[in-house]
Amino acid sequence: MTISSAEPSVGAAVGNRAPDFTLRDQNEQPVRLYNLLGKGPIVLFFYPKAHSPVCTAEACAFRDAYTAFSQLGVTVIGISDDPPAVQRKFAERYRLPYILLSDERGKVHRLYDARTAFGLLNNRVTFILDRDGIIRHRFADMLNGAKHVQEALDILKTL
Numbered sequence: 001m002t003i004s005s006a007e008p009s010v011g012a013a014v015g016n017r018a019p020d021f022t023l024r025d026q027n028e029q030p031v032r033l034y035n036l037l038g039k040g041p042i043v044l045f046f047y048p049k050a051h052s053p054v055c056t057a058e059a060c061a062f063r064d065a066y067t068a069f070s071q072l073g074v075t076v077i078g079i080s081d082d083p084p085a086v087q088r089k090f091a092e093r094y095r096l097p098y099i100l101l102s103d104e105r106g107k108v109h110r111l112y113d114a115r116t117a118f119g120l121l122n123n124r125v126t127f128i129l130d131r132d133g134i135i136r137h138r139f140a141d142m143l144n145g146a147k148h149v150q151e152a153l154d155i156l157k158t159l
Contacts, residue, residue, distance in 0.1 A: 016134070060096075125140040
C-alpha cells in the first residue's frame with residue numbers, strides 16, 4: 001500500500017481533493033486511485049467485512065445498480081480490510097462486477113476517516129468523487145448498506 005506524496009494530504013472532507021492511494025485488488029493487482037481520475041466520477045464505498053450480512057446486502061445492491069452507475073460513467077470501488085483472496089471469493093460468489101480493494105493495514109481507512117468513533121471497527125461510508133478527484137459527497141450509515149447505493153445515485157445525477 002502506498003500513499004502519494006505528490007499532493008499534500010488535505011483530508012477526506014467534502015470539497016477537498018481525495019487523498020491518493022494504491023491498494024491491491026481482488027486479483028492481487030495494484031490499483032491507484034489517481035489513475036482512475038478523468039474517466040468519470042468514482043464511488044468509493046468502505047465496508048466492514050466481506051460475507052457479513054449487511055456488507056453482502058450492500059455489495060449486492062451496488063451490483064444490482066451497476067448498469068445505472070455504468071450509464072453515468074461511474075467507476076465503483078469497494079474497500080475493506082479483507083485480504084485479496086477473500087475479496088476474490090466474495091466477488092465470485094456474489095458476481096460483483098466492480099473493483100474490490102484490500103486495505104489490510106487500514107491505512108486508507110484512517111486516511112479517509114472510515115473507522116468508527118473508537119477506531120475498533122471499520123465504518124460503512126461512501127464517498128462520491130468527481131472526475132477531478134474532488135470529494136462531492138460523504139455518506140455514512142452502518143446498518144443500511146443498500147441506502148448507500150440510492151444516496152450515491154441521487155448525488156451522481158446532480159454532477
